[in-house]
Amino acid sequence: MDIKEIIKPENLVHQRTSLMTDAxxxxxxxxxxxTVHHLVMEVVEEMExxxxxxxxxxxxCSVLAYDFMDIDMSxxxxxxxxAVATGIKRLWPDKFVFTYQGDGDxxxxxxxxxxxxxxxxxxxxxxxxxxxxxxxxxxxxxxxxLEGMKSSTSPYGRDLQSMGHPLKITELVAQLPGTNFxxxxxxxxxxxxxxxxxxxxxxxxxxxxxxxxxxxxIVSNCNSGWKMSPNESNVWMEEHMFPSYPLGDMxxxxxxxxxxxxxxx
Amino acid sequence: MGELRLMKGNEAVAEAxxxxxxxxxxxxxxxxxxxxxxxxxxxxxxxxxxxVVLQAESEIAAINMVYGAAGTGKKVMTSSSSPGIxxxxxxxxxxxxxxxxxxxxxxxxxxxxxxxxxxxxADYFQATKGGGHGDYRLVVLAPASVQEMADFVDKGxxxxxxxxxxxxxLSDGLIGQMMEKVELPDQxxxxxxxxxxxxxxGKTKDRERNIITSLNLDPDKQYQHNMRLKEKYDSxxxxxxxxxxxxxxxxxxxxxxxxxxxxCQKAVDEARSRGKKLGLLRPITLFPFxxxxxxxxxxxxxxxxxxELNTGQMVEDVMLAVNGRVPVYHxxxxxxxIFSPDDVLKAIDEKLMGGY
Numbered sequence: 375m376d377i378k379e380i381i382k383p384e385n386l387v388h389q390r391t392s393l394m395t396d397a398x399x400x401x402x403x404x405x406x407x408x409t410v411h412h413l414v415m416e417v418v419e420e421m422e423x424x425x426x427x428x429x430x431x432x433x434x435c436s437v438l439a440y441d442f443m444d445i446d447m448s449x450x451x452x453x454x455x456x457a458v459a460t461g462i463k464r465l466w467p468d469k470f471v472f473t474y475q476g477d478g479d480x481x482x483x484x485x486x487x488x489x490x491x492x493x494x495x496x497x498x499x500x501x502x503x504x505x506x507x508x509x510x511x512x513x514x515x516x517x518x519x520l521e522g523m524k525s526s527t528s529p530y531g532r533d534l535q536s537m538g539h540p541l542k543i544t545e546l547v548a549q550l551p552g553t554n555f556x557x558x559x560x561x562x563x564x565x566x567x568x569x570x571x572x573x574x575x576x577x578x579x580x581x582x583x584x585x586x587x588x589x590x591x592i593v594s595n596c597n598s599g600w601k602m603s604p605n606e607s608n609v610w611m612e613e614h615m616f617p618s619y620p621l622g623d624m625x626x627x628x629x630x631x632x633x634x635x636x637x638x639x
Numbered sequence: 640m641g642e643l644r645l646m647k648g649n650e651a652v653a654e655a656x657x658x659x660x661x662x663x664x665x666x667x668x669x670x671x672x673x674x675x676x677x678x679x680x681x682x683x684x685x686x687x688x689x690x691v692v693l694q695a696e697s698e699i700a701a702i703n704m705v706y707g708a709a710g711t712g713k714k715v716m717t718s719s720s721s722p723g724i725x726x727x728x729x730x731x732x733x734x735x736x737x738x739x740x741x742x743x744x745x746x747x748x749x750x751x752x753x754x755x756x757x758x759x760x761a762d763y764f765q766a767t768k769g770g771g772h773g774d775y776r777l778v779v780l781a782p783a784s785v786q787e788m789a790d791f792v793d794k795g796x797x798x799x800x801x802x803x804x805x806x807x808x809l810s811d812g813l814i815g816q817m818m819e820k821v822e823l824p825d826q827x828x829x830x831x832x833x834x835x836x837x838x839x840x841g842k843t844k845d846r847e848r849n850i851i852t853s854l855n856l857d858p859d860k861q862y863q864h865n866m867r868l869k870e871k872y873d874s875x876x877x878x879x880x881x882x883x884x885x886x887x888x889x890x891x892x893x894x895x896x897x898x899x900x901x902x903c904q905k906a907v908d909e910a911r912s913r914g915k916k917l918g919l920l921r922p923i924t925l926f927p928f929x930x931x932x933x934x935x936x937x938x939x940x941x942x943x944x945x946x947e948l949n950t951g952q953m954v955e956d957v958m959l960a961v962n963g964r965v966p967v968y969h970x971x972x973x974x975x976x977i978f979s980p981d982d983v984l985k986a987i988d989e990k991l992m993g994g995y
Contacts, residue, residue: 425841430707431852440850446839448710449852451733454703457695461707461715462839464691465663469841487703490696 404604406594453484456491495552513599649674672746702730712838718744732771736853740799749975757975758812785819880923889918930960
C-alpha cells in the first residue's frame with residue numbers, strides 16, 4: 375500500500391479534534407498532558423457541548439491550557455480551581471464546568487478547595503493529573519511523591535518519617551457523599567487512552583444529569599522531572615506508580631465499587 | 640420615599656444586595672460582619688430574586704468563587720473583616736489583574752494578627768494601596784452611616800462594572816454593628832442581558848474564545864497591561880467623592896472618613912460653638928483620594944489634622960496632597976479603642992491649634 379492509498383478518506387481511523395487550537399503544545403515530548411487535552415476536547419466535540427463548556431486551568435504545567443483548548447476558559451490561582459469552578463457552576467448550572475489540575479495544585483495547596491467542592495457535591499468535573507512531582511517548577515516533591523522517590527527537594531528520596539506519606543486524595547474523595555463518579559486512569563498505552571476517554575465522557579454525562587462531582591485521576595509520567603527518557607518513564611510508572619496508585623473505578627453512580635481501605639493502607 | 644427600617648449596617652448591606660439585583664454572594668463567617676451572611680441566608684434570596692448565596696469553606700475559597708462567577712459577567716460580591724480580607728488578598732490581586740468587576744465589603748476590626756473584634760480603621764493602607772501583590776488599585780468607598788452601607792452596594796457595583804475592577808466598601812465594626820434608620824432602595828431586576836463580549840459562558844461559533852487570566856509571561860505584554868491598568872486607575876479620579884462641613888471660612892481643618900468623620904462632625908460643632916473656625920473634610924472615596932480639594936483647602940487653612948482609628952495611615956495621603964503648604968498632624972486611637980468628640984477637641988487644642 376503506498377501513501378496515496380493510506381491517506382484515502384475511507385481509511386481514516388482517527389482525526390485530530392477540531393477543538394484543539396493550532397498552538398504548539400508547551401509540554402515536554404513524551405508527557406501525558408497533550409493526550410489528556412485531546413481526550414477532553416474530543417469528548418466536548420462528540421457531545422457537541424463546546425458552547426456550554428467552561429474549563430479552569432490551574433497553576434502548573436497546564437497553566438496555559440487555554441492556549442490549546444478552543445473553549446472559554448479561566449485561569450485560577452494555585453489550588454483554587456474547584457472554588458473558581460464552583461462560582462461559575464452555581465451561576466450557570468446548565469453549563470459543563472471542568473477543572474484541570476496537577477497533584478501539587480490539587481492535593482497540596484488546594485486540598486481544602488478540592489475536599490469541600492467534592493463534599494458539597496458540586497456538579498463539576500475535576501481532571502487530576504498525578505505525576506508525583508511539581509513538574510513546571512523543576513521537579514520538587516509533591517504530596518503524591520512516592521516513598522524513597524528522589525526529587526529536587528527530596529534529593530535523597532522521600533523519607534516518610536520527616537516528609538510524610540504519599541497522599542492518596544482520590545481514595546479520600548471517593549468516600550465523600552458528594553462524589554458520584556471517581557476513577558483512576560492512565561494514558562501511556564492505547565488501551566488506557568480509550569479507558570480514560572470513556573471515563574471523561576462518563577464524567578461529563580454525570581454533570582449533565584446533575585448527580586454531583588465527577589473526579590478523574592490520571593496517573594501520568596513526567597519524564598523531564600523524573601529525569602528519564604519517555605519510554606523509561608512509562609516503564610517506571612507501571613512498576614512504581616501503579617502499585618501505590620492502582621488504576622480502576624473507585625465509585626460509579628454514587629456507589630463505592632472498590633476496597634478503598636485496602637488501597638489506602 | 641423608599642421603605643424605612645431600623646437596621647444594623649451589616650444587615651443593610653445584605654438587604655441592599657438583594658434589592659440591587661446582585662447575582663451571587665460568597666462568604667465566610669467572621670466577627671464583626673457575620674450578619675451579612677446570616678441575614679442573606681435567613682432571607683432566602685434564591686426565592687426573592689434567584690440570587691445565589693453560598694457559605695464557602697474559607698475566605699480564600701469565597702474570593703475565588705467570586706473570581707469564577709465574576710468572569711461570567713454576573714454581579715458578584717463577598718464580605719469579611721480584616722483577618723479574612725488578608726486571606727482574600729491573593730484572590731483580589733488576581734481579580735484586579737484579570738480586570739473583573741466585583742464588590743468586597745471589609746468591616747474592619749483592630750489588628751494586627753487576630754487583633755480584636757472592636758472597630759478600627761487599621762486597614763486603610765491595605766485597601767487603598769492595592770493590598771495584595773502587584774501594581775494595582777481598588778476603588779475604595781468609605782461609608783459613614785448605615786444608610787451609606789446600603790447605598791454603596793449599588794453604587795459600588797456600578798463603579799465595578801464601569802472600570803471592570805474590584806470595588807471595596809471599607810467600613811468598620813462600628814458602622815457594621817450599629818443600628819440606624821435606613822431608607823431602602825426599591826427592588827431592581829437582576830440583569831438578564833449584559834455585555835458578553837469578554838465573559839466566559841461557553842464559546843459560540845461566531846466569536847473567538849474568551850479567556851479570564853492575569854498571566855502574561857511576556858514582559859513587554861505585562862508592561863503594556865500594567866500601563867493600561869495605570870491609565871484606568873488614573874481615570875478613576877472622575878469619580879472622586881467627598882463631603883465638606885463648615886469649610887467655607889475654616890482656619891483649621893479636620894480630615895476624617897467613615898465612623899471617625901461622624902465623631903469629628905460633633906467635634907466641629909462643639910469647636911464652632913466655642914468660636915473656633917474649624918472645618919471637616921470627609922473623603923467618601925479613599926481611592927481615588929480627594930487630593931484636589933485638600934490641596935485647595937491647604938491654601939486657606941493654617942493646619943490640618945487627620946483623625947483616624949489607627950496610628951496614622953490616611954495622614955500620609957493628606958500630606959502628599961498638602962505638599963508641605965501647611966502643617967499636617969495625625970490623631971488617632973488604634974486597636975479597637977474609639978475616641979470621643981472631647982478627645983478630638985483636646986487633640987485639636989494640643990496639636991492643631993497649639994501654636995496659635
